[in-house]
Amino acid sequence: MLKDITxxxxxxxxxKIHKLDPRVKIVATLLFIISLFVADNFTGYVIAAAFLTLxxxxxxxxxxxxxxxxxxxxFLLLITVVFNLFLTPGTxxxxxxxxxxxxxxxxxxxxxxxRLVFLILGSSVMTLTTTxxxxxxxxxxxxxxxxKLHVPVHEISMMMSIALRFIPILLEETDKIxxxxxxxxxxxxxxxxIRRAKNLVPLLxxxxxxxxxxxxxxxxxxxxxxxxGGEGRTKMKPLIYRKRDxxxxxxxxxxxxxxxxxxxxxx
Amino acid sequence: xxxxxxxxxxIYDADTAMAHAALEDVSLTIPDGxxxxxxxxxxxxxxTLVQHLNGLMKPTSGNIFFNGKDIxxxxxxxxxxxxxxxxxxxxxxxxxxEADVFSDVCFGxxxxxxxxxxxxxxxxxxxxxxxxxxxxxxxxxxxLSGGQKRRVAIAGVLAMKPExxxxxxxxxxxxxRGRDEILxxxxxxxxxxxxxxxxxxxxxEDVANYVDRIIVMNKGHVAFDDVPRNVFRHYRELExxxxxAPQVTYVMQELKAAGLDVSVDATTVEEARDExxxxxxx
Numbered sequence: 001m002l003k004d005i006t007x008x009x010x011x012x013x014x015x016k017i018h019k020l021d022p023r024v025k026i027v028a029t030l031l032f033i034i035s036l037f038v039a040d041n042f043t044g045y046v047i048a049a050a051f052l053t054l055x056x057x058x059x060x061x062x063x064x065x066x067x068x069x070x071x072x073x074x075f076l077l078l079i080t081v082v083f084n085l086f087l088t089p090g091t092x093x094x095x096x097x098x099x100x101x102x103x104x105x106x107x108x109x110x111x112x113x114x115r116l117v118f119l120i121l122g123s124s125v126m127t128l129t130t131t132x133x134x135x136x137x138x139x140x141x142x143x144x145x146x147x148k149l150h151v152p153v154h155e156i157s158m159m160m161s162i163a164l165r166f167i168p169i170l171l172e173e174t175d176k177i178x179x180x181x182x183x184x185x186x187x188x189x190x191x192x193x194i195r196r197a198k199n200l201v202p203l204l205x206x207x208x209x210x211x212x213x214x215x216x217x218x219x220x221x222x223x224x225x226x227x228x229g230g231e232g233r234t235k236m237k238p239l240i241y242r243k244r245d246x247x248x249x250x251x252x253x254x255x256x257x258x259x260x261x262x263x264x265x266x267x
Numbered sequence: 268x269x270x271x272x273x274x275x276x277x278i279y280d281a282d283t284a285m286a287h288a289a290l291e292d293v294s295l296t297i298p299d300g301x302x303x304x305x306x307x308x309x310x311x312x313x314x315t316l317v318q319h320l321n322g323l324m325k326p327t328s329g330n331i332f333f334n335g336k337d338i339x340x341x342x343x344x345x346x347x348x349x350x351x352x353x354x355x356x357x358x359x360x361x362x363x364x365e366a367d368v369f370s371d372v373c374f375g376x377x378x379x380x381x382x383x384x385x386x387x388x389x390x391x392x393x394x395x396x397x398x399x400x401x402x403x404x405x406x407x408x409x410x411l412s413g414g415q416k417r418r419v420a421i422a423g424v425l426a427m428k429p430e431x432x433x434x435x436x437x438x439x440x441x442x443x444r445g446r447d448e449i450l451x452x453x454x455x456x457x458x459x460x461x462x463x464x465x466x467x468x469x470x471x472e473d474v475a476n477y478v479d480r481i482i483v484m485n486k487g488h489v490a491f492d493d494v495p496r497n498v499f500r501h502y503r504e505l506e507x508x509x510x511x512a513p514q515v516t517y518v519m520q521e522l523k524a525a526g527l528d529v530s531v532d533a534t535t536v537e538e539a540r541d542e543x544x545x546x547x548x549x
Contacts, residue, residue: 179323180362183354184423185346185378202374205364209409 009168011128015060018129021245022138028252029126035259036115036122043262045114051255052121061128069124070117077116084109132164141239154230162218170211177206270297270320270352270431270463275329277315289315290326291487297431297465302457304474304495305467307484308509313467314357316484317433320465321352350379353429357436359420363408368419369394371408375427386426393426394419397452414445418452425456431463432456438473450477471499475513475534483510496532515539522546 017025036048056063090104127135140157147153178188181202188199277290289312297303297320307313318324319331322338322345331338338348356362365371372390381389394404397418403411408419417437424432434453438446454477457464468474474481474495481498483491485508491498498505502512502520519531519539529546533539 176356177362179318180356180359181374182323183321183349183356184362184375185349185427186374187346187378202362202364206362210361 009128010131011061011065013060015058015129016244017055017059017125019244020129020248021239021241022130022134023142023239023241024245024248024252025126025130026135026138026142028248029123031252031256032122033119035256036118039259040111044259045111045118047255047258047262048118052118052125055125056121059125059129061125066121066124066128069120073116073120077113080112080116081109084112132161135164136161137235137239152230154233158229166211166214169214170207173210174203174207177203177210269299269334271295271332272319273330273332275319275326275331277312277319277324278327281327288487290319292329293487293489295482295489295492297463299430299463300461301463301480302454302478303463303465304478304481305465305484306469306471306474306481306510308469311484311508312487313484314435317354317435317465317467320431320433321349321354323349323354350375350427351429352431352433353424353427355421355424355432355434355437357439359423359437360408360413360416363416363420363423366407367405368399368408368411369404371419372422372426375423379427389426389428390422393422396425396456397422414441414448417441417445417449421449421452429462431465433465433467435467436469437466438468438470446473453477469510471505471511472513475499483508495534499534500531 032048032051035044039045039048056066085101085105086099088102088105088108090102092100093103093106094101130138136157139160140153143151143153143157182188186199186202188196188203190196191199272293272295275290275293276288278286278288280286293312293316305313305316315324319326322331325339333348333352336343338345363371365374369387369390372393373386376386376389399415399418399422403415408416411419421434421437432453437449437453441449450473453464453466456462457477466474466478471481478495481491481493481495482489483498483505490504490508491501499512499516502516505512513534515533515536515538516531519529519533519542522529522543523531527543527546529542533542
């Protein structure tokens with residue numbers, strides 16, 4: 001169950017996508033998401049699918065691993081599809097009981113489903129191929145202009161990198177506490193909803209305590225090393241654009257042009 | 268009756284690029300009443316192995332039998348198994364959650380569906396067994412010292428009255444005094460109740476004085492499985508896999524090499540003293 005959460009998890013392997021500058025990946029993912037939401041014809045989605053397939057193939061992350069992340073959004077997907085299917089007014093297609101499926105509803109539901117799936121797949125590829133540290137480095141560098149507006153860019157990115165960094169740790173911790181309580185006869189899998197919610201107490205209390213303990217330890221360790229935020233702080237590995245990043249930008253640009261021409265974005 | 272592992276293998280992240288075997292073809296028999304030390308370096312598979320013994324992990328291949336029955340048969344009651352094979356995890360104090368010590372120890376027996384009276388009786392017995400004074404019973408477990416918390420956590424498992432007690436690194440993070448207290452406590456539990464005890468550790472020094480048998484794990488395999496003195500004879504091989512024999516073994520080996528007529532089989536300081544005195548005819 002816990003292993004299914006792939007969002008925010010890094011998949012270690014060698015690939016061209018892994019080596020790209022995080023800024024490229026963030027910009028590309030953003031553009032990809034925008035293109036998904038503006039495109040409104042079939043050709044557009046075929047192009048998006050082709051782009052996504054290429055990206056996934058190049059990332060060397062097994063499709064099975066990426067698909068695991070889909071399980072978590074399954075219900076969201078289901079609700080979106082059902083609502084769009086039944087509640088869109090238009091020419092009736094099928095009639096039964098009080099429900100009507102319309103042509104427009106069918107179209108909208110399919111489009112929404114495809115958008116959602118592509119959106120998750122696209123952003124999963126980014127998080128799976130970029131370490132959390134790289135990701136926040138990239139974000140920080142992209143948000144740098146906002147510093148002029150007194151936005152605490154460095155602090156935001158530090159908080160994000162800490163949050164991301166702790167996802168796998170807390171997942172592992174949850175797994176460990178769960179097992180420890182199961183060894184004492186706890187049952188997390190059966191019973192009514194209320195019963196199950198009550199059974200979570202032996203899991204949640206230790207988990208929260210451990211999260212606070214870790215946060216405290218981390219704060220101490222940062223203080224001990226005289227951490228004091230962004231002003232005048234240099235990086236050990238500053239981000240530098242290379243040739244492959246230029247190639248990637250051009251590819252994404254090409255993709256956007258294709259989407260404009262064939263996906264009728266700008267109409 | 269016993270726990271039998273028959274060609275057990277376990278692979279982590281089986282269908283990804285990170286796939287690696289934590290256990291490879293491990294076959295073991297753990298008979299009743301034995302006190303076993305399970306030794307291995309970090310990542311040798313010892314923690315994975317003990318989680319197989321009470322059915323928390325399912326082997327990728329191979330079978331595990333408890334008292335003659337396969338614990339992964341469809342109709343096997345694994346919840347009942349966990350009461351019979353008690354597992355104390357590493358840093359067990361991290362699993363405490365109740366408002367007071369006594370309720371926390373009650374958690375295990377309560378889950379077994381025992382009556383309130385029986386539950387409380389068992390909790391009381393268990394807390395006495397680990398030597399916690401009555402004054403602490405109704406305090407918050409979070410106010411106790413590290414060593415006390417750990418004893419409470421061990422009591423939480425003991426209250427289920429297991430036939431086999433497995434402890435994963437029970438002395439990790441304790442000071443020398445806390446360590447000796449916990450080890451003494453485990454040894455006393457073994458001699459008083461006659462239960463089977465499996466003590467997981469990475470330190471030979473810790474277990475040498477107490478156990479009947481040592482199983483050394485290395486890279487998912489059983490490297491040695493014998494009585495302590497026979498295992499320590501392989502001290503050179505032990506060093507190669509990142510472990511060491513107790514210091515007395517080295518002392519005795521050196522003395523022997525220097526021409527003193529001593530047996531190198533001494534595993535405890537007391538035995539070593541007697542051997543040396545004998546060599547000097549004192």
